[in-house]
Amino acid sequence: xxxxxxxxxxxxxxxxxxxxxxxxxxxxxxxxxxxxxxxxxxxxxxxxxxxxxxxxxxxxxxxxxxxxxxxxxxxxxxxxxxxxxxxxxxxxxxxxxxxxxxxxxxxxxxxxxxx
Amino acid sequence: xxxxxxxxxxxxxxxxxxxxxxxxxxxxxxxxxxxxxxxxxxxxxxxxxxxxxxxxxxxxxxxxxxxxxxxxxxxxxxxxxxxxxxxxxxxxxxxxxxxxxxxxxxxxxxxxxxxxxxxxxxxxxxxxxxxxxxxxxxxxxxxxxxxxxxxxxxxxxxxxxxxxxxxxxxxxxxxxxxxxxxxxxxxxxxxxxxxxxxxxxxxxxxxxxxxxxxxxxxxxxxxxxxxxxxxxxxxxxxxxxxxxxxxxxxxxxxxxxxxxxxxxxxxxxxxxxxxxxxxxxxxxxxxxxxxxxxxxxxxxxxxxxxxxxxxxxxxxxxxxxx
Ligand SMILES: [Cu+2]
Numbered sequence: 087x088x089x090x091x092x093x094x095x096x097x098x099x100x101x102x103x104x105x106x107x108x109x110x111x112x113x114x115x116x117x118x119x120x121x122x123x124x125x126x127x128x129x130x131x132x133x134x135x136x137x138x139x140x141x142x143x144x145x146x147x148x149x150x151x152x153x154x155x156x157x158x159x160x161x162x163x164x165x166x167x168x169x170x171x172x173x174x175x176x177x178x179x180x181x182x183x184x185x186x187x188x189x190x191x192x193x194x195x196x197x198x199x200x201x
Numbered sequence: 202x203x204x205x206x207x208x209x210x211x212x213x214x215x216x217x218x219x220x221x222x223x224x225x226x227x228x229x230x231x232x233x234x235x236x237x238x239x240x241x242x243x244x245x246x247x248x249x250x251x252x253x254x255x256x257x258x259x260x261x262x263x264x265x266x267x268x269x270x271x272x273x274x275x276x277x278x279x280x281x282x283x284x285x286x287x288x289x290x291x292x293x294x295x296x297x298x299x300x301x302x303x304x305x306x307x308x309x310x311x312x313x314x315x316x317x318x319x320x321x322x323x324x325x326x327x328x329x330x331x332x333x334x335x336x337x338x339x340x341x342x343x344x345x346x347x348x349x350x351x352x353x354x355x356x357x358x359x360x361x362x363x364x365x366x367x368x369x370x371x372x373x374x375x376x377x378x379x380x381x382x383x384x385x386x387x388x389x390x391x392x393x394x395x396x397x398x399x400x401x402x403x404x405x406x407x408x409x410x411x412x413x414x415x416x417x418x419x420x421x422x423x424x425x426x427x428x429x430x431x432x433x434x435x436x437x438x439x440x441x442x443x444x445x446x447x448x449x450x451x452x453x454x455x456x457x458x459x460x461x462x463x464x465x466x467x468x469x470x471x472x473x474x475x476x477x478x479x480x481x482x483x484x485x486x487x488x489x490x491x492x493x494x495x496x497x498x499x500x501x502x503x504x505x506x507x508x509x510x511x512x513x514x515x516x517x518x519x520x521x522x523x
Contacts, residue, residue, distance in 0.1 A: 125484045125485035125487065126427075126485035126486060126487065127485070147485070147487055148277035148278065148279070148487060148488055149487050149488060150312070150313060150340070150343070152343075154385075156385050163343070163345075164313055164314075164343040166313060167277065182385060183385070184385035184386065186339075186383055187339045187340070187343075187383075188427075188428055188486075189383040189384060189385055189386060189387045189388070189428055190386060190387075190388075190425075190426065190427060190428040192385050192386050
């Protein structure tokens, strides 16, 4: 079989890969926020995000939890171990939430325009 | 392990000649990891460890059984086979020489409110061959209808979210639901509708009627940092103040706790699925993972030695293994 020539010099290919990763990573860092649930605690307990941000909660406990907004803006189903729930915040404001199974678990998402 | 406090024998009331304490003060408790057998005679309830009951203690006027927190569907490290340990508990109940009149299940029948979990639990529990009175735990209300599945299955004849009362052998039993509409940062919750119902429910009863109140989350404040208590529990108890004998039976905390306050005795039962840590002894109330072979020791049976006559009862915790 005949070896086909590299379409680009190797250093250019590496650069292209870096750019591709950068293109994926940049919006991810700006938009997505993860709140983990460990030991019956939302961590971080308070996050501040810009409108349009999607927040994802991940349950790392071996007991189910829920994520419920006090003012009903969102309500997850029971998240079993490794279960996830995402909500995209479009409206500025303070969102206090809790676990409806273990209501002593509370957290807050603050949504405000970036500046 | 024995983390429950027993009421000190110094404070035990004197019994009348017939051995019945007219003040209705509940003294002895004993606990089985897999179930608690209750006897009531003359308004005095005393828990009988399954181990002791298996030894064919002559039964009193009324005997019933409590199991709790079967969490069918739970399969994590603390107990990969919650269904198996429920089966063991029921097998023990079946070997009782004297059949209890009925069983109460103080909630968290299932782990995630799935039909299959309820089906599996029902299949095993019915093998006990006695009627069962349920209240829901928060794990039983996780269906899309937020409790509809529970009510369809267990709530026939119940009011609201599943509360009801009934009489048996001269005792008035009150089943309460304190796991719905929980408030952020808060504890268990009964709500005004249920409180009003409770006030009316006991209004016509003579104060001499022994009451047994059961609900999932403790009605008394065990450890608010972990949500172990009921926000409006004191209000509920205020309606019961005039009664000479009130026994409050709960689950939820997967360990034995008890407290006696005047004529009210509070008790929590162990789980048939997995233990939870004592208040404040762990970062969270999550399932306690014990070293291999320790689980059933923890679920082990507790027995009470009845000392004949009017002497106080001695509590002996006897593990299933070890
Ligand atoms: Cu929770």
